[in-house]
Amino acid sequence: MEKSTQPEAVSSVLKVFNILQALSEQKEIGVSELSQRLMMSKATTYRFLQTMKMLGYISQEGETDKYALTLKLFELGAKALEYVDLIDIADKEMREISNLTNETVHLGALDESAIIYLHKIDSSYNLRMHSRVGRRNPLYSTAIGKVLLSGKTHAEAMETLQPVEFIQHTDKTHRNAQQLMAEVHTVACQHYGEDNEEQEPGLRCIAAPIYDRFGHIIASVSVSFPTIRFDIERKPAYVKMLQDAGRNISEKLGYHDYPVPSESQS
Known part of the structure; x- marks a missing residue:
């Protein structure tokens, strides 16, 4: 034989x-x-x-x-289907942000102890963020990562971060979990996260949460700017744009209690 x-x-x-x-x-x-x-x-x-x-x-x-x-296999399959639906639903909102800003827009989710990009709309500028769908990036130095951590309890977040090595990508990168979690608490209160040149010099990102029908943060939508094109006076408008997108996507996934009121409700 x-x-x-x-x-x-x-x-x-x-x-x-x-x-x-x-x-x-x-x-x-x-x-x-x-x-x-x-x-x-x-x-x-x-x-x-x-x-x-x-x-x-x-x-x-x-x-x-x-x-x-x-039922564990069913749960895995349900999560996969959820992400397929999520990408289809998020695409329209992401393209609207892209049209308004001309900047790179990402959809990201948690993948073990990192984020993974599920969808991307490229910037119309030559100077743009270099990334690709399927690429992983750290939780601790990305706006999306901080938003995803903000949906967890402190104990859950610390457990997620336990295997993470905090690599200093820039001099602004968080050095440890304790330092990061202080900011994550702020992210949870304001319902958006930021990366201020923590992953890459000269790059800023803002991200907002996306909730599933049970009210769990399952993903985040972000927009990335080279610092030379980031208008600090327009930051509130960028945040609202992302939170509106996050709300619209969450509602299509079955969640109707987005924590930040829309303009018509405020």
Whole structure:
């Protein structure tokens, strides 16, 4: 028999998905039956099942050897669908901000202990922020990151920041979590965040929160300016523009209690 050249890691991933597939086709299944169906040894099957159980993707029926899927995969799928809807909904609002400012507009969300850009509208100027969809940036030096942290309790935020190394991108970058959290508290009160040349010299960003239907901050929309084009007197207008966009997106996601009143309500 020819020895497989497939890397062991890839083989393990295939085993995991084969188990998930089998469990999706039957409400509950025992180790012996599963190992026979997948042509895996009983010991290997049991080891995989126990690991997946520990991670919360499957459950064991009492003291029996029967296993079943949990709702964790459904939750993951629901989050993915939420982001697809979010990008479609946010696009219109982001383009409006882009048209009004001619600057780079981003949509970002939390990805473990960093932010990830989900969508981007480029600036019409040659001098612009260099970024791309799918790129990760730190929480501690970005306006989006501070907004995302502001939706967490202090304990949750500190846990998120626990593995983060605070790299000094500029002399204005926060040096530690305690220093950052002092600003995050302000962000939570004012409902917008700023990056004042903390990620990149000569670049300023402002961001506002986006809420899901349960009132949780799930994303943030931002606009980025080279400092030479940032008009400090227009900052209140920029903030309102972003908060209006955040409110409109949040309402389309099912949340109608955006913390900052619209002009018509104030």
